[in-house]
Amino acid sequence: MKRDRLKKLAAEKRFISGIYNYCDRWCERCPLTSRCLNFSISQEEFPDPEAQDIRNKAFWNKLSETLAESLELLKEGAKKWGIDLDTLEFTEEDTERLKAKDKAAENHLLSRAAKRYVGIVEDWLKEKETLFFETAAAAREGVNLEEALEVIRWYQYFIAAKVIRAVRGKVEDDEERDDEFPRDSDGSAKIALVAIDRSIAAWAVIRHYITGGAEGVMDIIAFLDSLRQALEKAFPNARSFIRPGFDSMTK
Numbered sequence: 001m002k003r004d005r006l007k008k009l010a011a012e013k014r015f016i017s018g019i020y021n022y023c024d025r026w027c028e029r030c031p032l033t034s035r036c037l038n039f040s041i042s043q044e045e046f047p048d049p050e051a052q053d054i055r056n057k058a059f060w061n062k063l064s065e066t067l068a069e070s071l072e073l074l075k076e077g078a079k080k081w082g083i084d085l086d087t088l089e090f091t092e093e094d095t096e097r098l099k100a101k102d103k104a105a106e107n108h109l110l111s112r113a114a115k116r117y118v119g120i121v122e123d124w125l126k127e128k129e130t131l132f133f134e135t136a137a138a139a140r141e142g143v144n145l146e147e148a149l150e151v152i153r154w155y156q157y158f159i160a161a162k163v164i165r166a167v168r169g170k171v172e173d174d175e176e177r178d179d180e181f182p183r184d185s186d187g188s189a190k191i192a193l194v195a196i197d198r199s200i201a202a203w204a205v206i207r208h209y210i211t212g213g214a215e216g217v218m219d220i221i222a223f224l225d226s227l228r229q230a231l232e233k234a235f236p237n238a239r240s241f242i243r244p245g246f247d248s249m250t251k
């Protein structure tokens, strides 16, 4: 996308600023696509199904073009703030410090629990695959079960990614004694909580339909519920974090 077009599009009033920062990236199911700049860019850039195919070379070429244009705009914006991105230097010490923070966030109890959930889902699905599809057919409610599975799969890795991001942000906020609100870490924790809530609901749908192995499902729900509570405790302001567009009033 050309820079002028990108600028013009970004200036449109219909877009909610920063709406994509705390969403779940599930654009196919998003109720606010018409208010999202990210979505509009991708629609304009990849209008036909072939171009949307991730394996299509055109996809990557267009993506790099957009990235290059966006970086130029970013540089222009930074200059206005007196920052020259070309001369910004990262010392080895800075890199080591960032790596240490990443590691600390990944090793945090909450992050480890969220990552554990990824494996729990994988194990359960492997073990119950046949049972699941047989039950889906028998219940003649395949759509509901399929949708529940779709929700579980969508958030399986997403939860851990957002928990780690939240923990990482909190470590930084605490270190820098940053008391400014709203905090980005609360926003990440909020979307992780939303994903956990939805996953619990999806597991409950599965629990409703399956005739065998219900205990395993209850264990997973209990695990997610504990993770939810621990996250709420660690991020007491997360639930009240207002995500642009999703939690705020939209015109």
Ligand code: SF4
Pocket (backbone or CB within 6 Å): 019, 020, 023, 024, 025, 026, 027, 028, 030, 031, 032, 033, 036, 037, 038, 039
């Ligand atoms: S706000 Fe909605 S449309 Fe925009 S990136 Fe997030 S999920 Fe996709």
